[in-house]
Amino acid sequence: MALPIYTPAGLLVIVGKNARENDRLWQEASVRDLWFHASGFAGAHVVIRVPLSHKVSEECKRFAAGLAWEHSKSVGSNKKPIVDSCLCCDLRKPRGATPGSVLLPEGFETIRL
Secondary structure, eight states, rough: EEEEEEEEEOOEEOOOHHHHHHHHHHHHHHHTTTEHHHEEEEEEOOEEETTOOOOOHHHHHHHHHHHHHHHHTTTTOOOEEEEEEGGGGGGOOOOOOOTTTOBBOOOOOOEEO
């Protein structure tokens, strides 16, 4: 089961523990939920569950981005931490792709930690 964590503002953040959980996380997400993943590295998909009519602060986004970076294969890398983010509903999975693989939409957000 995915690891639940809460942002400082009390929003639920879920961290996938493996590729199959990563798939399930964004497939079960609502249209408002936000997705995060360390850019250029294999690792956890992180989702913020966004309640109806709630605006997610930059602090909450950076919190989730930090979790995505920490739960990636970036450990030991000298690359600067960069995390990709978008709405879960904008992600796509190529036909026949391996579990955990997704395609980002044009205009996805890049967060530099």
